[in-house]
Amino acid sequence: MRSKRNKTIDFTLEEASPELLSQIIHPTDNLQTISNKIINGDSFKVMTQLAPHQVDLALIDPPYNLNKQYDGLNFKKMSTSQYQTYTQKWIDLLKPLLKENASIYVFSDWATSMALAPILEKNFTIQNRITWQREKGRGSQKNWKNGMEDIWFLTANPSDYTFNVDQVKQRRQVVAPYRQDGVAKDWQATKNGNFRDTMPSNFWDDISIPYWSMPENTGHPTQKPEKLLAKIILASSNPNDFIFDPFAGSGSSLVTAAKLNRRYLGIEQSLLYCAWGQYRLNQVKDDPSIQGYTDGVFWERNTLAVQRKIKRQQRASDE
Template identity: 90%
Template structure:
Protein backbone atom coordinates (compact mmCIF):
# COMPACT_ATOMS: atom_id res chain seq x y z
CA UNK A 1 0.00 0.00 0.00
CA UNK A 2 1.46 3.35 -1.08
CA UNK A 3 1.75 6.10 1.52
CA UNK A 4 -0.64 9.02 1.11
CA UNK A 5 2.42 11.27 1.04
CA UNK A 6 3.83 9.44 -1.99
CA UNK A 7 3.25 11.76 -4.96
CA UNK A 8 5.19 9.77 -7.56
CA UNK A 9 3.71 9.88 -11.08
CA UNK A 10 3.97 6.34 -12.40
CA UNK A 11 0.59 5.36 -13.83
CA UNK A 12 0.45 2.97 -16.79
CA UNK A 13 -0.55 3.73 -20.38
CA UNK A 14 -3.78 1.81 -19.79
CA UNK A 15 -4.63 4.29 -17.03
CA UNK A 16 -4.00 7.34 -19.25
CA UNK A 17 -7.09 9.09 -20.59
CA UNK A 18 -7.67 9.31 -24.37
CA UNK A 19 -7.48 13.10 -24.06
CA UNK A 20 -4.02 12.84 -22.53
CA UNK A 21 -2.80 10.37 -25.15
CA UNK A 22 -4.08 12.59 -27.97
CA UNK A 23 -1.96 15.51 -26.78
CA UNK A 24 1.23 13.67 -27.71
CA UNK A 25 2.41 14.30 -31.28
CA UNK A 26 3.28 11.38 -33.56
CA UNK A 27 5.83 12.12 -36.30
CA UNK A 28 3.92 10.28 -39.03
CA UNK A 29 0.74 12.34 -38.81
CA UNK A 30 1.94 15.76 -37.65
CA UNK A 31 3.56 18.75 -39.32
CA UNK A 32 6.65 19.13 -37.16
CA UNK A 33 8.38 21.96 -38.97
CA UNK A 34 7.36 24.84 -36.70
CA UNK A 35 5.80 22.99 -33.76
CA UNK A 36 6.33 24.26 -30.20
CA UNK A 37 5.04 23.66 -26.68
CA UNK A 38 4.60 19.97 -27.47
CA UNK A 39 6.04 16.53 -26.80
CA UNK A 40 6.82 14.34 -29.81
CA UNK A 41 6.83 10.58 -29.33
CA UNK A 42 9.57 9.32 -31.61
CA UNK A 43 13.21 8.63 -32.33
CA UNK A 44 15.19 11.88 -32.02
CA UNK A 45 17.65 10.76 -34.68
CA UNK A 46 14.77 10.68 -37.16
CA UNK A 47 12.57 13.49 -35.86
CA UNK A 48 15.27 16.18 -35.73
CA UNK A 49 15.59 16.04 -39.52
CA UNK A 50 12.04 17.42 -39.81
CA UNK A 51 12.27 20.38 -37.44
CA UNK A 52 12.64 24.08 -38.32
CA UNK A 53 16.21 25.32 -38.66
CA UNK A 54 17.83 27.92 -36.39
CA UNK A 55 14.94 28.09 -33.93
CA UNK A 56 16.55 26.89 -30.66
CA UNK A 57 17.81 29.39 -28.07
CA UNK A 58 18.76 26.76 -25.49
CA UNK A 59 19.23 23.01 -25.90
CA UNK A 60 19.16 20.73 -22.87
CA UNK A 61 20.74 17.40 -23.75
CA UNK A 62 20.39 14.49 -21.33
CA UNK A 63 21.34 11.50 -23.51
CA UNK A 64 21.73 7.98 -22.18
CA UNK A 65 25.01 7.85 -20.30
CA UNK A 66 27.48 5.26 -21.53
CA UNK A 67 26.14 2.66 -19.13
CA UNK A 68 23.94 -0.40 -19.34
CA UNK A 69 20.50 0.99 -18.53
CA UNK A 70 16.87 0.13 -19.16
CA UNK A 71 14.31 2.83 -20.01
CA UNK A 72 10.71 1.56 -20.11
CA UNK A 73 11.83 -1.75 -21.58
CA UNK A 74 14.28 -0.14 -24.01
CA UNK A 75 17.87 -1.17 -23.32
CA UNK A 76 20.86 1.10 -23.78
CA UNK A 77 24.04 -0.94 -23.88
CA UNK A 78 27.44 0.37 -22.91
CA UNK A 79 29.66 1.09 -25.92
CA UNK A 80 33.36 1.45 -26.45
CA UNK A 81 34.66 5.01 -26.12
CA UNK A 82 34.95 5.42 -29.89
CA UNK A 83 31.43 4.08 -30.45
CA UNK A 84 29.95 6.43 -27.85
CA UNK A 85 31.81 9.35 -29.40
CA UNK A 86 30.35 8.46 -32.80
CA UNK A 87 26.89 8.25 -31.19
CA UNK A 88 27.44 11.70 -29.67
CA UNK A 89 28.63 13.20 -32.96
CA UNK A 90 25.52 11.81 -34.64
CA UNK A 91 23.09 13.74 -32.41
CA UNK A 92 25.32 16.83 -32.54
CA UNK A 93 25.18 16.83 -36.35
CA UNK A 94 21.39 16.75 -36.18
CA UNK A 95 21.20 19.40 -33.45
CA UNK A 96 23.54 22.04 -34.88
CA UNK A 97 21.29 23.16 -37.77
CA UNK A 98 18.45 23.76 -35.29
CA UNK A 99 20.46 26.18 -33.13
CA UNK A 100 20.43 29.95 -33.36
CA UNK A 101 23.81 31.64 -33.78
CA UNK A 102 23.81 32.74 -30.12
CA UNK A 103 22.40 29.51 -28.67
CA UNK A 104 23.64 27.71 -25.56
CA UNK A 105 23.78 23.96 -25.02
CA UNK A 106 23.98 22.02 -21.75
CA UNK A 107 24.96 18.34 -21.84
CA UNK A 108 24.55 16.03 -18.84
CA UNK A 109 26.84 13.12 -18.04
CA UNK A 110 28.40 11.01 -15.34
CA UNK A 111 32.16 11.26 -14.73
CA UNK A 112 33.08 8.27 -16.92
CA UNK A 113 30.89 9.40 -19.83
CA UNK A 114 32.45 12.86 -19.56
CA UNK A 115 35.83 11.47 -20.51
CA UNK A 116 34.41 10.34 -23.85
CA UNK A 117 32.24 13.45 -24.32
CA UNK A 118 34.81 16.19 -23.73
CA UNK A 119 36.85 15.95 -26.96
CA UNK A 120 33.72 15.64 -29.12
CA UNK A 121 32.03 18.63 -27.47
CA UNK A 122 35.18 20.71 -27.84
CA UNK A 123 35.35 19.96 -31.56
CA UNK A 124 31.81 21.23 -32.14
CA UNK A 125 31.19 24.01 -29.62
CA UNK A 126 32.91 26.42 -27.27
CA UNK A 127 33.15 24.89 -23.82
CA UNK A 128 32.34 27.69 -21.39
CA UNK A 129 32.39 25.62 -18.20
CA UNK A 130 31.89 22.23 -16.61
CA UNK A 131 29.41 22.25 -13.74
CA UNK A 132 29.61 19.65 -11.01
CA UNK A 133 26.28 18.68 -9.49
CA UNK A 134 26.47 17.03 -6.07
CA UNK A 135 23.68 14.56 -6.61
CA UNK A 136 24.18 12.89 -3.20
CA UNK A 137 22.22 9.71 -3.89
CA UNK A 138 24.07 6.77 -5.34
CA UNK A 139 25.04 3.22 -4.58
CA UNK A 140 27.90 2.67 -2.19
CA UNK A 141 30.86 0.52 -3.16
CA UNK A 142 33.25 -1.66 -1.19
CA UNK A 143 36.03 -1.17 -3.76
CA UNK A 144 35.64 2.43 -4.90
CA UNK A 145 34.34 5.84 -3.86
CA UNK A 146 30.58 6.29 -4.01
CA UNK A 147 29.55 8.10 -7.19
CA UNK A 148 27.68 11.15 -5.87
CA UNK A 149 28.49 13.67 -8.63
CA UNK A 150 27.43 14.38 -12.18
CA UNK A 151 28.83 16.73 -14.82
CA UNK A 152 26.91 19.35 -16.78
CA UNK A 153 28.80 20.79 -19.75
CA UNK A 154 27.98 24.44 -20.57
CA UNK A 155 28.56 25.04 -24.28
CA UNK A 156 27.85 27.83 -26.74
CA UNK A 157 27.70 28.12 -30.52
CA UNK A 158 29.55 31.45 -30.42
CA UNK A 159 32.40 31.98 -27.97
CA UNK A 160 31.38 35.56 -27.16
CA UNK A 161 27.72 35.98 -28.13
CA UNK A 162 25.37 34.10 -25.80
CA UNK A 163 22.85 34.72 -23.02
CA UNK A 164 23.92 34.53 -19.39
CA UNK A 165 21.68 36.16 -16.77
CA UNK A 166 23.90 35.90 -13.72
CA UNK A 167 21.56 37.88 -11.47
CA UNK A 168 18.72 35.45 -12.16
CA UNK A 169 20.52 32.51 -10.54
CA UNK A 170 21.87 33.73 -7.22
CA UNK A 171 21.87 31.38 -4.25
CA UNK A 172 20.51 32.39 -0.85
CA UNK A 173 22.65 31.07 1.99
CA UNK A 174 22.03 31.39 5.69
CA UNK A 175 24.71 33.44 7.43
CA UNK A 176 26.06 31.62 10.47
CA UNK A 177 28.67 34.18 11.57
CA UNK A 178 27.44 37.55 10.26
CA UNK A 179 30.13 40.18 9.72
CA UNK A 180 29.38 43.84 10.38
CA UNK A 181 31.24 46.95 9.34
CA UNK A 182 30.57 50.13 11.34
CA UNK A 183 27.64 48.30 12.91
CA UNK A 184 26.01 47.57 9.55
CA UNK A 185 25.51 44.20 7.89
CA UNK A 186 28.16 43.69 5.20
CA UNK A 187 27.11 41.70 2.12
CA UNK A 188 24.16 40.07 3.89
CA UNK A 189 20.58 40.84 4.94
CA UNK A 190 19.12 40.83 8.42
CA UNK A 191 15.44 39.83 8.29
CA UNK A 192 12.72 38.68 10.66
CA UNK A 193 13.30 35.18 9.32
CA UNK A 194 17.07 35.09 9.81
CA UNK A 195 20.31 36.33 8.29
CA UNK A 196 20.90 35.61 4.61
CA UNK A 197 23.40 36.31 1.87
CA UNK A 198 22.57 36.11 -1.85
CA UNK A 199 25.74 34.74 -3.42
CA UNK A 200 26.94 34.66 -7.02
CA UNK A 201 26.52 31.25 -8.68
CA UNK A 202 29.48 28.92 -9.08
CA UNK A 203 30.11 25.77 -11.11
CA UNK A 204 29.66 23.56 -8.03
CA UNK A 205 25.99 22.91 -7.25
CA UNK A 206 25.49 21.45 -3.80
CA UNK A 207 21.94 22.69 -3.19
CA UNK A 208 19.94 20.29 -5.38
CA UNK A 209 18.52 16.92 -4.40
CA UNK A 210 17.24 14.41 -6.91
CA UNK A 211 13.42 14.09 -6.95
CA UNK A 212 12.05 11.72 -4.34
CA UNK A 213 8.71 10.09 -3.58
CA UNK A 214 7.08 12.91 -1.59
CA UNK A 215 7.80 15.58 -4.25
CA UNK A 216 5.00 16.32 -6.77
CA UNK A 217 7.55 16.41 -9.61
CA UNK A 218 8.75 12.85 -8.98
CA UNK A 219 8.06 10.21 -11.63
CA UNK A 220 8.99 6.61 -12.25
CA UNK A 221 11.72 7.59 -14.72
CA UNK A 222 15.06 6.08 -13.59
CA UNK A 223 17.27 9.12 -14.34
CA UNK A 224 14.95 12.10 -13.84
CA UNK A 225 16.59 15.51 -13.41
CA UNK A 226 15.25 17.94 -10.77
CA UNK A 227 13.22 20.97 -11.82
CA UNK A 228 15.41 23.12 -9.58
CA UNK A 229 18.53 22.10 -11.49
CA UNK A 230 16.89 22.77 -14.83
CA UNK A 231 15.52 26.11 -13.60
CA UNK A 232 19.06 27.32 -12.91
CA UNK A 233 20.09 26.55 -16.46
CA UNK A 234 16.96 27.95 -18.09
CA UNK A 235 17.04 31.19 -16.11
CA UNK A 236 20.75 31.72 -16.72
CA UNK A 237 20.88 30.87 -20.41
CA UNK A 238 17.55 31.98 -21.86
CA UNK A 239 14.99 34.75 -21.64
CA UNK A 240 11.17 34.72 -21.40
CA UNK A 241 9.55 33.43 -24.62
CA UNK A 242 12.81 31.84 -25.81
CA UNK A 243 12.67 28.36 -27.34
CA UNK A 244 13.97 25.45 -25.26
CA UNK A 245 14.68 22.11 -26.96
CA UNK A 246 15.21 18.69 -25.39
CA UNK A 247 15.72 15.74 -27.75
CA UNK A 248 15.93 13.18 -24.91
CA UNK A 249 12.99 14.52 -22.90
CA UNK A 250 12.31 11.58 -20.59
CA UNK A 251 9.39 12.34 -18.29
CA UNK A 252 9.35 16.00 -19.32
CA UNK A 253 11.16 17.78 -16.48
CA UNK A 254 12.91 20.26 -18.79
CA UNK A 255 9.67 21.04 -20.60
CA UNK A 256 7.69 21.49 -17.38
CA UNK A 257 10.35 23.80 -15.97
CA UNK A 258 10.46 25.81 -19.20
CA UNK A 259 6.68 26.22 -19.09
CA UNK A 260 6.79 27.35 -15.46
CA UNK A 261 9.39 29.97 -16.39
CA UNK A 262 7.43 31.29 -19.41
CA UNK A 263 9.58 29.78 -22.14
CA UNK A 264 8.46 27.89 -25.22
CA UNK A 265 9.63 24.32 -25.50
CA UNK A 266 9.76 21.17 -27.60
CA UNK A 267 10.68 17.69 -26.41
CA UNK A 268 11.25 14.38 -28.17
CA UNK A 269 10.97 11.08 -26.31
CA UNK A 270 10.81 7.53 -27.71
CA UNK A 271 8.86 6.05 -24.77
CA UNK A 272 5.15 6.79 -25.02
CA UNK A 273 4.79 6.14 -21.30
CA UNK A 274 7.34 8.83 -20.44
CA UNK A 275 5.68 11.19 -22.93
CA UNK A 276 2.35 10.77 -21.18
CA UNK A 277 3.87 11.35 -17.75
CA UNK A 278 5.45 14.53 -19.11
CA UNK A 279 2.22 15.76 -20.68
CA UNK A 280 0.33 15.03 -17.46
CA UNK A 281 2.83 17.25 -15.62
CA UNK A 282 2.59 19.98 -18.27
CA UNK A 283 -1.19 20.04 -17.90
CA UNK A 284 -0.75 20.86 -14.21
CA UNK A 285 1.53 23.87 -14.78
CA UNK A 286 -1.34 26.32 -15.16
CA UNK A 287 -2.41 25.53 -11.59
CA UNK A 288 1.03 25.23 -10.01
CA UNK A 289 4.12 27.10 -11.21
CA UNK A 290 6.21 26.55 -8.10
CA UNK A 291 9.69 25.06 -8.33
CA UNK A 292 10.83 23.45 -5.10
CA UNK A 293 13.92 25.25 -3.79
CA UNK A 294 13.37 28.39 -5.91
CA UNK A 295 11.61 31.13 -3.92
CA UNK A 296 11.69 34.94 -4.06
CA UNK A 297 13.74 34.84 -7.26
CA UNK A 298 16.69 33.01 -5.69
CA UNK A 299 17.80 29.43 -5.13
CA UNK A 300 17.89 28.23 -1.54
CA UNK A 301 20.10 25.69 0.15
CA UNK A 302 18.94 22.14 0.79
CA UNK A 303 16.64 21.50 3.75
CA UNK A 304 15.39 25.10 4.00
CA UNK A 305 11.75 24.56 3.01
CA UNK A 306 10.51 25.80 6.40
CA UNK A 307 12.60 28.97 6.05
CA UNK A 308 11.28 29.52 2.52
CA UNK A 309 7.68 29.19 3.67
CA UNK A 310 8.30 31.52 6.57
CA UNK A 311 9.89 34.04 4.22
CA UNK A 312 6.87 33.90 1.92
CA UNK A 313 4.42 34.39 4.77
CA UNK A 314 6.22 37.52 6.00
CA UNK A 315 6.93 38.98 2.57
Protein backbone atom coordinates in the same frame (compact mmCIF):
# COMPACT_ATOMS: atom_id res chain seq x y z
CA MET B 1 0.06 0.13 -0.16
CA ARG B 2 1.46 3.53 -1.10
CA SER B 3 1.77 6.22 1.57
CA LYS B 4 -0.56 9.21 1.21
CA ARG B 5 2.53 11.42 1.11
CA ASN B 6 3.92 9.55 -1.90
CA LYS B 7 3.32 11.86 -4.88
CA THR B 8 5.26 9.84 -7.47
CA ILE B 9 3.77 9.97 -10.99
CA ASP B 10 4.02 6.42 -12.33
CA PHE B 11 0.64 5.52 -13.83
CA THR B 12 0.47 3.02 -16.70
CA LEU B 13 -0.60 3.76 -20.27
CA GLU B 14 -3.81 1.86 -19.57
CA GLU B 15 -4.53 4.30 -16.74
CA ALA B 16 -3.84 7.36 -18.90
CA SER B 17 -6.91 9.13 -20.26
CA PRO B 18 -7.51 9.32 -24.03
CA GLU B 19 -7.55 13.11 -23.71
CA LEU B 20 -4.08 13.10 -22.15
CA LEU B 21 -2.66 10.80 -24.82
CA SER B 22 -4.21 12.92 -27.60
CA GLN B 23 -2.09 15.90 -26.50
CA ILE B 24 1.14 14.10 -27.40
CA ILE B 25 2.47 14.80 -30.91
CA HIS B 26 3.58 12.04 -33.29
CA PRO B 27 6.06 12.31 -36.19
CA THR B 28 3.25 12.00 -38.75
CA ASP B 29 2.17 15.55 -37.83
CA ASN B 30 3.62 18.70 -39.41
CA LEU B 31 6.53 19.49 -37.11
CA GLN B 32 7.85 22.69 -38.70
CA THR B 33 5.80 25.05 -36.54
CA ILE B 34 5.37 22.88 -33.44
CA SER B 35 6.11 24.36 -30.00
CA ASN B 36 5.05 23.76 -26.40
CA LYS B 37 4.62 20.05 -27.11
CA ILE B 38 6.12 16.63 -26.47
CA ILE B 39 6.82 14.54 -29.57
CA ASN B 40 6.76 10.77 -29.18
CA GLY B 41 9.38 9.38 -31.54
CA ASP B 42 13.00 8.61 -32.35
CA SER B 43 15.03 11.81 -31.85
CA PHE B 44 17.45 10.91 -34.63
CA LYS B 45 14.55 10.83 -37.10
CA VAL B 46 12.39 13.60 -35.68
CA MET B 47 15.18 16.20 -35.59
CA THR B 48 15.45 16.03 -39.39
CA GLN B 49 11.82 17.25 -39.59
CA LEU B 50 12.15 20.32 -37.38
CA ALA B 51 12.53 23.93 -38.52
CA PRO B 52 16.14 25.21 -38.58
CA HIS B 53 17.66 28.02 -36.50
CA GLN B 54 14.92 28.16 -33.86
CA VAL B 55 16.60 26.89 -30.66
CA ASP B 56 17.91 29.40 -28.10
CA LEU B 57 18.84 26.78 -25.50
CA ALA B 58 19.31 23.03 -25.92
CA LEU B 59 19.23 20.75 -22.88
CA ILE B 60 20.77 17.41 -23.78
CA ASP B 61 20.44 14.50 -21.36
CA PRO B 62 21.35 11.51 -23.55
CA PRO B 63 21.75 7.99 -22.20
CA TYR B 64 25.05 7.83 -20.36
CA ASN B 65 27.46 5.20 -21.62
CA LEU B 66 26.10 2.59 -19.24
CA ASN B 67 23.88 -0.45 -19.43
CA LYS B 68 20.46 0.99 -18.59
CA GLN B 69 16.82 0.16 -19.20
CA TYR B 70 14.27 2.84 -20.04
CA ASP B 71 10.67 1.61 -20.11
CA GLY B 72 11.75 -1.71 -21.60
CA LEU B 73 14.18 -0.12 -24.05
CA ASN B 74 17.77 -1.16 -23.36
CA PHE B 75 20.77 1.10 -23.84
CA LYS B 76 23.93 -1.00 -23.98
CA LYS B 77 27.34 0.32 -23.01
CA MET B 78 29.54 1.00 -26.04
CA SER B 79 33.25 1.34 -26.60
CA THR B 80 34.56 4.90 -26.28
CA SER B 81 34.83 5.31 -30.06
CA GLN B 82 31.31 3.96 -30.60
CA TYR B 83 29.86 6.33 -28.01
CA GLN B 84 31.71 9.24 -29.60
CA THR B 85 30.20 8.30 -32.98
CA TYR B 86 26.77 8.17 -31.32
CA THR B 87 27.37 11.62 -29.79
CA GLN B 88 28.54 13.14 -33.07
CA LYS B 89 25.39 11.79 -34.73
CA TRP B 90 23.01 13.72 -32.49
CA ILE B 91 25.25 16.80 -32.60
CA ASP B 92 25.10 16.80 -36.42
CA LEU B 93 21.31 16.75 -36.20
CA LEU B 94 21.17 19.40 -33.47
CA LYS B 95 23.45 22.01 -35.05
CA PRO B 96 21.08 23.08 -37.87
CA LEU B 97 18.35 23.73 -35.29
CA LEU B 98 20.42 26.16 -33.21
CA LYS B 99 20.42 29.94 -33.42
CA GLU B 100 23.81 31.58 -33.89
CA ASN B 101 23.96 32.63 -30.23
CA ALA B 102 22.49 29.42 -28.77
CA SER B 103 23.71 27.71 -25.61
CA ILE B 104 23.87 23.96 -25.07
CA TYR B 105 24.06 22.01 -21.82
CA VAL B 106 25.00 18.32 -21.89
CA PHE B 107 24.61 16.01 -18.89
CA SER B 108 26.89 13.08 -18.13
CA ASP B 109 28.55 11.02 -15.43
CA TRP B 110 32.31 11.20 -14.87
CA ALA B 111 33.14 8.19 -17.06
CA THR B 112 30.95 9.31 -19.95
CA SER B 113 32.52 12.77 -19.72
CA MET B 114 35.89 11.41 -20.77
CA ALA B 115 34.37 10.23 -24.04
CA LEU B 116 32.25 13.37 -24.49
CA ALA B 117 34.86 16.07 -23.89
CA PRO B 118 36.85 15.84 -27.17
CA ILE B 119 33.66 15.61 -29.25
CA LEU B 120 32.03 18.58 -27.50
CA GLU B 121 35.21 20.64 -27.86
CA LYS B 122 35.37 19.87 -31.59
CA ASN B 123 31.82 21.11 -32.19
CA PHE B 124 31.21 23.90 -29.68
CA THR B 125 32.95 26.31 -27.35
CA ILE B 126 33.23 24.80 -23.88
CA GLN B 127 32.48 27.61 -21.43
CA ASN B 128 32.52 25.54 -18.25
CA ARG B 129 31.93 22.16 -16.66
CA ILE B 130 29.48 22.18 -13.76
CA THR B 131 29.70 19.58 -11.02
CA TRP B 132 26.35 18.62 -9.49
CA GLN B 133 26.51 16.92 -6.11
CA ARG B 134 23.45 14.75 -6.49
CA GLU B 135 23.93 12.65 -3.34
CA LYS B 136 22.57 9.41 -4.64
CA GLY B 137 24.03 6.08 -5.60
CA ARG B 138 24.96 2.87 -3.95
CA GLY B 139 28.10 2.65 -1.90
CA SER B 140 30.97 0.44 -2.99
CA GLN B 141 33.34 -1.75 -1.01
CA LYS B 142 36.17 -1.24 -3.52
CA ASN B 143 35.67 2.33 -4.78
CA TRP B 144 34.35 5.75 -3.82
CA LYS B 145 30.60 6.25 -4.00
CA ASN B 146 29.60 8.04 -7.21
CA GLY B 147 27.75 11.09 -5.88
CA MET B 148 28.55 13.64 -8.63
CA GLU B 149 27.50 14.33 -12.21
CA ASP B 150 28.88 16.66 -14.88
CA ILE B 151 26.96 19.31 -16.79
CA TRP B 152 28.86 20.75 -19.78
CA PHE B 153 28.07 24.39 -20.57
CA LEU B 154 28.64 24.98 -24.29
CA THR B 155 27.91 27.79 -26.74
CA ALA B 156 27.61 27.94 -30.51
CA ASN B 157 29.47 31.27 -30.49
CA PRO B 158 32.43 31.82 -28.14
CA SER B 159 31.47 35.40 -27.25
CA ASP B 160 27.81 35.93 -28.17
CA TYR B 161 25.48 34.07 -25.81
CA THR B 162 22.98 34.70 -23.00
CA PHE B 163 24.06 34.51 -19.38
CA ASN B 164 21.83 36.17 -16.75
CA VAL B 165 24.04 35.92 -13.67
CA ASP B 166 21.73 37.99 -11.43
CA GLN B 167 18.87 35.52 -11.94
CA VAL B 168 20.72 32.51 -10.55
CA LYS B 169 22.09 33.70 -7.25
CA GLN B 170 22.04 31.37 -4.26
CA ARG B 171 20.70 32.45 -0.89
CA ARG B 172 22.79 31.14 1.99
CA GLN B 173 22.15 31.45 5.69
CA VAL B 174 24.74 33.59 7.46
CA VAL B 175 26.06 31.74 10.51
CA ALA B 176 28.59 34.36 11.66
CA PRO B 177 27.25 37.75 10.49
CA TYR B 178 29.92 40.41 10.10
CA ARG B 179 29.13 44.08 10.57
CA GLN B 180 31.19 47.10 9.62
CA ASP B 181 30.41 50.25 11.63
CA GLY B 182 27.28 48.51 12.83
CA VAL B 183 26.02 47.82 9.30
CA ALA B 184 25.59 44.33 7.79
CA LYS B 185 28.49 43.55 5.43
CA ASP B 186 27.36 41.76 2.24
CA TRP B 187 24.30 40.17 3.90
CA GLN B 188 20.73 41.03 4.80
CA ALA B 189 19.06 40.87 8.20
CA THR B 190 15.40 39.84 7.84
CA LYS B 191 12.65 38.71 10.19
CA ASN B 192 13.16 35.21 8.81
CA GLY B 193 16.91 35.12 9.47
CA ASN B 194 20.24 36.43 8.18
CA PHE B 195 21.02 35.67 4.53
CA ARG B 196 23.58 36.38 1.84
CA ASP B 197 22.83 36.15 -1.90
CA THR B 198 25.98 34.72 -3.45
CA MET B 199 27.20 34.61 -7.04
CA PRO B 200 26.70 31.23 -8.73
CA SER B 201 29.63 28.85 -9.11
CA ASN B 202 30.24 25.70 -11.14
CA PHE B 203 29.79 23.49 -8.05
CA TRP B 204 26.13 22.86 -7.26
CA ASP B 205 25.63 21.39 -3.80
CA ASP B 206 22.11 22.73 -3.16
CA ILE B 207 20.07 20.38 -5.37
CA SER B 208 18.62 17.04 -4.32
CA ILE B 209 17.32 14.47 -6.76
CA PRO B 210 13.50 14.19 -6.90
CA TYR B 211 12.14 11.84 -4.26
CA TRP B 212 8.79 10.21 -3.50
CA SER B 213 7.17 13.04 -1.50
CA MET B 214 7.88 15.68 -4.20
CA PRO B 215 5.08 16.43 -6.71
CA GLU B 216 7.62 16.46 -9.56
CA ASN B 217 8.83 12.92 -8.90
CA THR B 218 8.12 10.26 -11.54
CA GLY B 219 9.06 6.65 -12.14
CA HIS B 220 11.78 7.64 -14.63
CA PRO B 221 15.13 6.11 -13.57
CA THR B 222 17.33 9.15 -14.31
CA GLN B 223 15.03 12.14 -13.79
CA LYS B 224 16.67 15.54 -13.38
CA PRO B 225 15.35 17.99 -10.74
CA GLU B 226 13.33 21.02 -11.82
CA LYS B 227 15.51 23.18 -9.57
CA LEU B 228 18.65 22.14 -11.48
CA LEU B 229 17.00 22.82 -14.85
CA ALA B 230 15.64 26.15 -13.61
CA LYS B 231 19.18 27.36 -12.91
CA ILE B 232 20.21 26.58 -16.47
CA ILE B 233 17.08 27.99 -18.10
CA LEU B 234 17.16 31.24 -16.12
CA ALA B 235 20.88 31.74 -16.73
CA SER B 236 21.00 30.88 -20.42
CA SER B 237 17.68 32.02 -21.86
CA ASN B 238 15.14 34.83 -21.65
CA PRO B 239 11.33 34.81 -21.42
CA ASN B 240 9.71 33.45 -24.59
CA ASP B 241 12.99 31.90 -25.79
CA PHE B 242 12.79 28.43 -27.34
CA ILE B 243 14.04 25.50 -25.22
CA PHE B 244 14.72 22.16 -26.91
CA ASP B 245 15.26 18.73 -25.36
CA PRO B 246 15.72 15.76 -27.73
CA PHE B 247 15.91 13.22 -24.86
CA ALA B 248 13.01 14.57 -22.84
CA GLY B 249 12.32 11.61 -20.54
CA SER B 250 9.43 12.42 -18.21
CA GLY B 251 9.41 16.06 -19.31
CA SER B 252 11.26 17.82 -16.48
CA SER B 253 12.99 20.33 -18.79
CA LEU B 254 9.72 21.13 -20.58
CA VAL B 255 7.76 21.55 -17.35
CA THR B 256 10.45 23.86 -15.95
CA ALA B 257 10.53 25.87 -19.18
CA ALA B 258 6.75 26.28 -19.04
CA LYS B 259 6.93 27.43 -15.40
CA LEU B 260 9.53 30.05 -16.37
CA ASN B 261 7.56 31.38 -19.37
CA ARG B 262 9.71 29.87 -22.11
CA ARG B 263 8.55 28.09 -25.24
CA TYR B 264 9.66 24.48 -25.45
CA LEU B 265 9.77 21.30 -27.50
CA GLY B 266 10.80 17.82 -26.41
CA ILE B 267 11.25 14.45 -28.06
CA GLU B 268 10.92 11.16 -26.21
CA GLN B 269 10.76 7.61 -27.61
CA SER B 270 8.76 6.14 -24.70
CA LEU B 271 5.04 6.90 -24.95
CA LEU B 272 4.72 6.20 -21.22
CA TYR B 273 7.33 8.84 -20.34
CA CYS B 274 5.60 11.25 -22.73
CA ALA B 275 2.33 10.66 -20.90
CA TRP B 276 3.95 11.38 -17.53
CA GLY B 277 5.48 14.55 -18.97
CA GLN B 278 2.20 15.73 -20.50
CA TYR B 279 0.41 15.08 -17.22
CA ARG B 280 2.95 17.30 -15.46
CA LEU B 281 2.65 20.02 -18.11
CA ASN B 282 -1.10 20.08 -17.56
CA GLN B 283 -0.51 20.86 -13.87
CA VAL B 284 1.73 23.89 -14.49
CA LYS B 285 -1.11 26.41 -14.65
CA ASP B 286 -2.31 25.40 -11.19
CA ASP B 287 1.14 25.04 -9.64
CA PRO B 288 4.02 26.95 -11.29
CA SER B 289 6.27 26.64 -8.23
CA ILE B 290 9.77 25.11 -8.36
CA GLN B 291 10.92 23.51 -5.12
CA GLY B 292 14.05 25.26 -3.86
CA TYR B 293 13.48 28.42 -5.94
CA THR B 294 11.69 31.11 -3.92
CA ASP B 295 11.76 34.90 -3.86
CA GLY B 296 13.75 34.95 -7.10
CA VAL B 297 16.75 33.04 -5.69
CA PHE B 298 17.91 29.48 -5.19
CA TRP B 299 18.04 28.26 -1.62
CA GLU B 300 20.30 25.83 0.19
CA ARG B 301 19.10 22.35 1.04
CA ASN B 302 17.02 21.93 4.19
CA THR B 303 15.54 25.44 4.11
CA LEU B 304 12.04 24.50 2.94
CA ALA B 305 10.38 25.73 6.15
CA VAL B 306 11.81 29.23 5.67
CA GLN B 307 10.82 29.25 2.00
CA ARG B 308 7.24 28.28 2.86
CA LYS B 309 7.11 31.02 5.48
CA ILE B 310 8.22 33.61 2.92
CA LYS B 311 5.58 32.40 0.46
CA ARG B 312 2.88 32.75 3.12
CA GLN B 313 4.04 36.27 3.86
CA GLN B 314 3.98 37.15 0.16
CA ARG B 315 0.46 35.77 -0.25
CA ALA B 316 -0.71 37.71 2.81
CA SER B 317 0.74 40.97 1.47
CA ASP B 318 -0.98 40.41 -1.91
CA GLU B 319 -4.40 39.97 -0.31
